[in-house]
Amino acid sequence: MERRHFIETCGCCSAAALLGPALRAAQGWVVPPRLARPAPKTDEGGLWALMDREEERLRQSPFLMRDAALTGYVHAITCRLAQAHCPDIRTYVVRSPYFNANMAPNGMMQVWTGLILRAENEAQLAAVIGHEVGHYLARHSLERLRDAKSRSAFASVLGLVPIAGPLAGLGVLAGGFAYSRTHERAADQIGLELMAAAGYPPLEAAKVWTHLLEELQAEKDWTGDASTRSVLFATHPTEKEREAKLEAAARALGKADLDPQAQALRRAMTSWRRAWLEDELKRRKFGESLALLGRLTAADPQDGEAAYFLGETYRLRASQGDAERALAAYQKAAALPSAPPEVHRALGVLHRKAGRLPEMREAYGRYLAARPEAEDAEMIRSYLKEGG
Amino acid sequence: MNPKVLLLTLLVVLVGCTKPATWVGLAPGEVVVHERLAVRIDGAWSRLDGLQEPKHDVWTSDGTPLDQLHFHTGIAEGESLVVVKDRPADKPIPRFRKDMQAQDVVELYESFASRDGSVFKLEKLAPARFADEDGFRFEFSRVRKSDEVRMRGVGYGAIHHGELFLMVFEAPRIHYFAKHLPRVEAIAQSAHLREKA
Numbered sequence: 351m352e353r354r355h356f357i358e359t360c361g362c363c364s365a366a367a368l369l370g371p372a373l374r375a376a377q378g379w380v381v382p383p384r385l386a387r388p389a390p391k392t393d394e395g396g397l398w399a400l401m402d403r404e405e406e407r408l409r410q411s412p413f414l415m416r417d418a419a420l421t422g423y424v425h426a427i428t429c430r431l432a433q434a435h436c437p438d439i440r441t442y443v444v445r446s447p448y449f450n451a452n453m454a455p456n457g458m459m460q461v462w463t464g465l466i467l468r469a470e471n472e473a474q475l476a477a478v479i480g481h482e483v484g485h486y487l488a489r490h491s492l493e494r495l496r497d498a499k500s501r502s503a504f505a506s507v508l509g510l511v512p513i514a515g516p517l518a519g520l521g522v523l524a525g526g527f528a529y530s531r532t533h534e535r536a537a538d539q540i541g542l543e544l545m546a547a548a549g550y551p552p553l554e555a556a557k558v559w560t561h562l563l564e565e566l567q568a569e570k571d572w573t574g575d576a577s578t579r580s581v582l583f584a585t586h587p588t589e590k591e592r593e594a595k596l597e598a599a600a601r602a603l604g605k606a607d608l609d610p611q612a613q614a615l616r617r618a619m620t621s622w623r624r625a626w627l628e629d630e631l632k633r634r635k636f637g638e639s640l641a642l643l644g645r646l647t648a649a650d651p652q653d654g655e656a657a658y659f660l661g662e663t664y665r666l667r668a669s670q671g672d673a674e675r676a677l678a679a680y681q682k683a684a685a686l687p688s689a690p691p692e693v694h695r696a697l698g699v700l701h702r703k704a705g706r707l708p709e710m711r712e713a714y715g716r717y718l719a720a721r722p723e724a725e726d727a728e729m730i731r732s733y734l735k736e737g738g
Numbered sequence: 739m740n741p742k743v744l745l746l747t748l749l750v751v752l753v754g755c756t757k758p759a760t761w762v763g764l765a766p767g768e769v770v771v772h773e774r775l776a777v778r779i780d781g782a783w784s785r786l787d788g789l790q791e792p793k794h795d796v797w798t799s800d801g802t803p804l805d806q807l808h809f810h811t812g813i814a815e816g817e818s819l820v821v822v823k824d825r826p827a828d829k830p831i832p833r834f835r836k837d838m839q840a841q842d843v844v845e846l847y848e849s850f851a852s853r854d855g856s857v858f859k860l861e862k863l864a865p866a867r868f869a870d871e872d873g874f875r876f877e878f879s880r881v882r883k884s885d886e887v888r889m890r891g892v893g894y895g896a897i898h899h900g901e902l903f904l905m906v907f908e909a910p911r912i913h914y915f916a917k918h919l920p921r922v923e924a925i926a927q928s929a930h931l932r933e934k935a
Contacts, residue, residue, distance in 0.1 A: 412857070412881045412888070446855075632852055634830065666845075667830075695841075703837055728864035729840050729874060 484540030569637030654689030
């Protein structure tokens with residue numbers, strides 16, 4: 351069992367959850383009063399106890415982001431959406447490059463860094479969080495637990511968690527067991543309404559869906575068979591129709607002129623974005639990464655960091671013509687002040703392989719000037735010596 | 739993932755292990771790994787028998803959860819570090835190319851070491867002699883995904899006539915890495931190439 355694939359599948363569950371089937375208004379739904387802790391001997395109490403244990407494990411996990419400012423920022427978004435329920439919710443940012451967020455019935459909210467990286471603005475992040483808050487407020491997981499059909503599946507998942515590893519386990523336990531389409535529809539609508547109430551333009555939710563579909567399509571185009579494994583494609587064949595319906599529901603709510611808060615999100619992730627982009631490349635999902643980086647570089651042509659990682663993606667993909675594409679992206683990045691110094695190392699590598707020694711020396715020299723204590727500085731210096 | 743599919747996959751994986759791998763103790767003295775890399779050992783190493791990998795060997799001293807020594811011997815252009823079966827098409831197999839530089843080789847190893855989602859970080863990369871070649875030595879840390887144990891590792895690599903020779907040791911950061919490091923360094927220093935028969 352390939353764990354990464356398993357995690358990714360879970361991520362898709364939540365992605366699918368956000369994007370949901372055809373939208374339908376959760377008629378008559380109002381924000382419920384705060385949820386009291388259930389009695390321990392009830393089934394709901396058992397579910398909470400289980401999630402409490404998972405939460406304790408999550409607190410110890412090296413994959414947990416321990417940046418108080420970042421976590422506080424994401425928690426503030428959660429609170430803005432959850433309103434009076436805020437005191438019952440704990441927000442955890444988990445370092446994992448997959449698109450995922452989920453919320454456990456005991457109030458444990460997880461937001462994965464791959465989701466934050468993909469959001470163009472705070473409103474888009476709020477769209478996914480709002481959907482998950484929707485499941486929580488409507489207590490969908492309890493309904494699923496009580497549903498005989500899903501109970502055996504849920505039990506199987508619980509039994510298999512140790513095999514999947516701690517991080518995958520958390521995803522599965524907290525939100526990976528699929529909600530019904532009815533629940534997804536309800537959570538979609540609740541999410542949109544929470545967004546509107548919190549002052550976010552609901553239309554941004556549809557854009558999250560659009561971007562995700564673009565990435566999946568790009569992966570499919572690149573590999574030819576993404577549809578055979580993606581939960582989104584495999585179980586939801588009418589995604590285009592859903593995209594349209596989500597957009598229609600968002601438009602019906604209006605408030606399109608609200609500020610989606612792009613700068614706020616960018617500021618919150620500034621010190622982490624580079625590390626998260628490195629994580630993204632390690633997924634080796636080149637179609638998706640290229641779609642993401644294409645979007646980032648198009649949105650901000652002065653974004654040297656995104657240009658550098660676009661080059662890195664081509665270099666790692668190493669397909670026909672990718673060396674030239676990588677070189678072009680690196681050269682563009684190297685001319686931008688926001689590019690990381692590693693862009694010069696990347697250029698140095700290409701120049702060295704092509705035997706362009708003066709260019710190699712210049713590029714490596716710039717890298718070492720910026721990062722004299724780099725982990726590979728000694729190796730690079732040896733290349734400079736051999737280059738005369 | 740559908741839990742039933744997961745269960746079935748697990749079952750297939752378990753049933754598929756028809757020939758159980760066994761550990762065979764190695765005698766002190768010279769050991770030639772896959773007829774290509776000769777090293778001198780001090781004993782107390784066991785080799786995983788039944789791996790069925792023509793260019794990959796796994797050794798351990800205290801058991802694989804506590805330390806692992808990997809050898810990749812004579813990896814040629816276009817080959818992967820380990821034999822990969824039934825990989826989905828959207829997970830291209832990282833392959834060795836003979837024009838790779840040290841950094842590229844470390845990245846190749848990283849893709850192998852982080853395929854389960856482990857977090858790998860290069861700590862140091864420097865030139866070093868290995869297997870009669872001007873090669874490189876690298877150090878890394880890794881948070882092992884399966885149990886979230888923090889690992890440390892050291893590797894030596896060299897490219898000889900377009901073939902990659904790589905030796906990587908990894909153990910938990912606490913106690914076991916330091917315990918075996920001098921022995922591993924001695925093995926690396928003792929390594930000599932054997933040309934293809």
